[in-house]
Amino acid sequence: MKILVPLKRVVDYNVKVRPLGDNSNVDLNNVKMSVNPFCEIALEEAVRIKEAGNADEVIAVSIGKTESQEQLRTALALGADRAILVESENLLEPLAIAKALVKIVEQESVDLIILGKQAIDGDNNQTGQMLGALLNYPQATNASEVVLDGSHVNVTREIDGGLQTLKLNMPAIVTTDLRLNEPRYASLPNIMKAKKKELSILPIADLGVDVTPRTELLSVESPPSRAAGVILETVDDLIDKLKNEAKVIS
């Protein structure tokens, strides 16, 4: 069985992102870039499935600029067997990414595709579901548990108010939530070994998919900031303010 893990190079989780001075986009000059945290969880899950003897190969794929090779090397150090970069000079929208992934899934004939539920840059939460629709594969989003069962995969999902378990026919799509697992750190020997693993590069044009932008970014602004509040001295002051000034309790 083959598992495909698409992953995205994004601004590091700890970076505070601000708009550019002219509000044309976000300011990504000289910021630290990392693997999207949800994609790391997806990769960890795939590697664990392989380590448990339930998969033969884990392939990491990224669709993006040439710099995304860094994140793919990280994926190789974390346990992916090989990696593919679909190189695109432009940042693509989820629909275009899903279309490119369809081609990779077909070329590699994978049985399970595990993705992060969303990337922490665009916060779209679309790619996995779009890939499922384009391939007519079943999906389980926001996974908190993945259990393989022959030609099926049972997935527990985090939904509003609780948990839901679905049984999917394979090939299937799973997108990961925060608490599916805790990703490992890459060890130094594995980082060295990763340098020798196969990383193939494919120009996006070779896939023959339509990647024309379907949206136009008009501006990026900081959110309205809240006016500074007051620091109170006592619990009595707090109750008084909530009752008589804010009038939110009675």
Next chain:
Amino acid sequence: MSILVIAEHDNNEIKGATLNTIAAATKISDDITLMVAGSDCSSVISESQTLEGVTKILSTDDEAYKNFLAEDLSELVMSIATNYKYIMAPATTFGKNLLPRVSAKLDSQQISDIISVESEDTFKRPIYAGSCIATVKALDSIKVISVRATAFDPVGTSASDTVVEDLPALSSAGISEFVSEEIAKSDRPELTAANIVVSGGRGMQSGDNFHLLDSIADKLGAAVGASRAAVDAGFVPNDYQVGQTGKIVAPDLYMAVGISGAIQHLAGMKDSKVIVAINKDEDAPIFQVADYGLVQDLFVALPELDSKL
């Protein structure tokens, strides 16, 4: 310009986020069809007939849609989607699961999580965990849009009797199957629907200490939430989490107790009307967004607050 809004419900009652989604739709057009697909959901249909802003209801009552599987529900939406210029759903786990499937089948790039309608094709949406707000123009002819419920006031109800048309069910794709569901039972209001939310963070130190919040929440008729740090530490279950990757709330009153105020948490609650922060660390970033701050040890402040409410 016709709009199809996909209703979220539990076969028993309509979910609140649907009303906010209809409200967002009314900012685009007044030609709004509400699609209600489920199983044994006649009470949802009757309730839908009273919603303001809805001009027509399409109803599918069939076993196949009992658990709202995205594979089957997206096909049902597709059977009518091209009759509309907009397809909209709430950006809840229901809408997030379903809508991108519809969008991809329509070859349209979905606009996720809109917080305002600027014009018929331009919308604002948060990116980077709410650190920035993007204004985006959608170029596709059919626009697929998910709506952040907290950004729009819900539509009201009236005694109107909106016309209901049957939408025929389709046969299931049979590629996925519902196994089970565990929905947490609580006498308290649901986090996203509560007027008051009392949340605890890592400062609570243990799950047991959450009883200090429970007691206050019961007196205020509030829901109890938590920061990601408190959930990761195992104090409370996943579905308590308020934040960019958890629930987005905007109650009248949000009390953050022992929460430092990481950007991911702020993204989930900063649209609350009144924010109270209780934290012994006066430098905690939560105080920068709080209307009222109390720099005190929560283990002193909470019992006092509890006794005086």
